[in-house]
């Protein structure tokens with residue numbers, strides 16, 4: 185088998201990157217049945233010496249094959265040919281929904297191998313993104329047409345890397361309401377908050393630098409920091425935010441450049457930091473010379489009027505990079521968000537943004553600016569707020585009604601996620617499979633940790649994508665499954681036998 189890989193010819197003069205050439209060849213061997221399911225591919229070091237290319241080429245190649253569904257990696261073991269291959273027919277499939285969180289390969293395998301199917305009837309507690317039937321398509325069509333008539337070809341020109349100036353100005357007026365002072369000069373428009381995290385990492389971090397994150401945290405941030413070669417020092421969350429003793433210990437020990445936080449309705453736990461903790465974290469960042477990323481992905485969904493103070497509004501010494509996503513309220517596929525960047529970092533951030541994609545789409549920026557100026561954003565926000573609040577209330581009520589007493593959960597009062605601590609004899613993996621047989625999906629807690637979690641018994645339930653009428657049925661069924669597993673009873677009737 186090693187001879188087979190050794191005989192692969194790569195063209196170092198071609199404009200196609202080596203890792204793509206290699207992944208195409210391996211995919212072809214898999215398609216043709218030369219490499220069979222579950223075959224272990226050579227290790228990165230072995231493959232790079234067989235082909236005389238550097239190890240980054242092999243890492244990128246295996247990653248690409250994994251993204252394309254040809255292989256899966258088993259942490260600590262290696263990369264294996266997938267048991268079920270991707271559909272190469274080119275047909276669009278409506279049976280798979282793109283999930284907003286990055287699932288680890290094991291979870292993706294469950295989904296790809298049909299153990300977890302997501303289709304239109306699935307009760308999807310896994311995705312914290314609005315359903316597409318709630319997107320304000322008609323109003324957006326109006327502003328798009330108006331922009332095209334108004335700006336003609338200019339709408340399609342390269343844009344300022346920092347963002348379309350009038351949109352930066354509209355963003356400042358949105359922030360005024362939240363008492364965050366900003367000027368157009370400090371706003372950076374980005375293609376979604378995910379890109380914002382990546383750009384900050386690109387601008388500030390070098391291989392081996394430390395970043396502090398909450399534990400657990402948003403999977404997309406973990407993926408960015410790891411991809412930049414940064415080391416993650418994670419800090420556990422208490423019910424009112426980061427554990428300050430461990431935070432200070434890590435700040436002293438690792439001297440991180442960044443602290444990545446989601447202080448309001450945190451993803452995945454739903455926890456919000458108390459106002460005192462926000463102040464203390466800022467003071468620690470100042471003392472230990474670190475910057476804070478304040479990831480504000482849903483702070484506006486404050487159903488119980490808790491009115492937390494944004495850390496950015498307390499920031500007198502320009503320590504906080506405020507990061508805003510619109511995806512949870514608006515249309516995530518537009519890829520739009522913004523950051524407020526401290527003046528000392530502005531140059532690095534613009535450079536990193538330019539190197540990434542030159543600028544966010546000018547047409548979309550202009551259309552969104554008009555959408556805000558016409559008051560459509562405020563209107564749409566109100567609509568989404570009411571829908572999400574109703575779903576939140578239904579979810580919490582159903583959990584109160586059906587959850588077994590030994591399952592803990594904290595009512596976040598806002599946001600889109602609820603974090604359950606299920607009994608340890610109810611394995612999350614088994615629950616995931618049993619629930620999917622009932623056409624219910626959720627996110628297993630372990631995917632939100634940067635390293636092996638100490639606790640494996642968590643479940644994240646998101647209600648954003650579940651129709652209000654389906655919530656009670658979904659929660660009731662899930663709670664029945666938790667009780668069955670907890671009691672160690674054999675599963676019968678319409679509850680699947682595993």
Ligand SMILES: Cc1ncc(COP(=O)(O)O)c(C=O)c1O
Nearest residue numbers: 284376377378402451481509511
């Ligand atoms: C906490 C958090 N930050 C950022 C993002 C990325 O958002 P965007 O779609 O704006 O890139 C997400 C998406 O799920 C998220 O949960």
